[in-house]
Amino acid sequence: MFNNPNCENCNINKVNIKKINKVDYTIALLGNPNVGKSTLFNYLTKLKVKVGNWPGKTVVKYEGYFEYKNKIFKVIDLPGTYSLLSISQDEEITRNFLLFSEYDISIIVLDATNLERNLLLYFQVVEITNKVIVALNLIDEANRKGIYIDIEKLYNRLNVPIIPIVAQTGYNVNLLLDQIIDIIENKISLKPNKIRFNESIEKVLKEIEKDLVNTYPELSNFDNLRWIAIRLISGDNFIRELISKKVLHKFLINKQKQLIKNEK
Numbered sequence: 001m002f003n004n005p006n007c008e009n010c011n012i013n014k015v016n017i018k019k020i021n022k023v024d025y026t027i028a029l030l031g032n033p034n035v036g037k038s039t040l041f042n043y044l045t046k047l048k049v050k051v052g053n054w055p056g057k058t059v060v061k062y063e064g065y066f067e068y069k070n071k072i073f074k075v076i077d078l079p080g081t082y083s084l085l086s087i088s089q090d091e092e093i094t095r096n097f098l099l100f101s102e103y104d105i106s107i108i109v110l111d112a113t114n115l116e117r118n119l120l121l122y123f124q125v126v127e128i129t130n131k132v133i134v135a136l137n138l139i140d141e142a143n144r145k146g147i148y149i150d151i152e153k154l155y156n157r158l159n160v161p162i163i164p165i166v167a168q169t170g171y172n173v174n175l176l177l178d179q180i181i182d183i184i185e186n187k188i189s190l191k192p193n194k195i196r197f198n199e200s201i202e203k204v205l206k207e208i209e210k211d212l213v214n215t216y217p218e219l220s221n222f223d224n225l226r227w228i229a230i231r232l233i234s235g236d237n238f239i240r241e242l243i244s245k246k247v248l249h250k251f252l253i254n255k256q257k258q259l260i261k262n263e264k
């Protein structure tokens, strides 16, 4: 049922090594551990992988290439994480990739048999970037377990494209790639729904975002401002170090104090 009957290899081709310098699109795979990221990665790249290290880290970095519809894709298999709070090395790598690397789209691989837990990471990712698409993997396994996911309802809640796939057999993987190409080439702007906090928190977040732009006008087109604001009121030292201007720091501490006061 979940095979890919219409194509031998879904027209996903191995890339001639000479073309690797002419990458058209860079995509990244992220998600909880054990959700099938590497299975999808291997399916796409047919194991044409370059293994390296993340800068300063001993965690292995997998990059691969494939050709689909005359486009050369570079795909990065990010370490599996349950959150992006940067407590562990894997979380830090994935988070820093999303924040600072150049990519066209990241594919959040969700386990259809464990959707609720997987959505925790999903909502942290969409605080950092809007450039996401969901690959709802292990649909075959969900089916076996009698789990039915109403994709349309989920789409309405998340507001991002969701493609049910089976990474193991390649079911719907070409549909996923077609969607990605459509989004990138037609510059479709994605606006995933974010978690809304209570009113007093939302108010402080908005103020921080506004003040960040006032202090740093160059940040006005920066789509991570809300995430920075969230991390700042959560007391994230990494972000504080990033914005290590004294005046800003003072201002942010005040915001945090104000929030604590509001919450009391």
Ligand SMILES: Nc1nc2c(ncn2[C@@H]2O[C@H](COP(=O)(O)OP(=O)(O)OP(=O)(O)O)[C@@H](O)[C@H]2O)c(=O)[nH]1
Binding pocket: 031, 032, 033, 034, 035, 036, 037, 038, 039, 040, 079, 080, 081, 137, 138, 139, 140, 141, 165, 166, 167, 168, 169
């Ligand atoms: N039935 C089924 N099994 C799958 C599918 N995709 C992956 N698996 C299996 O799920 C297990 C985990 O897959 P991986 O690709 O290693 O998962 P991962 O997300 O890379 O895991 P980490 O690297 O640990 O984060 C493997 O045993 C896969 O064979 C799928 O679509 N259907």
Ligand SMILES: [Mg+2]
Binding pocket: 037, 038, 039, 080
């Ligand atoms: Mg893996």
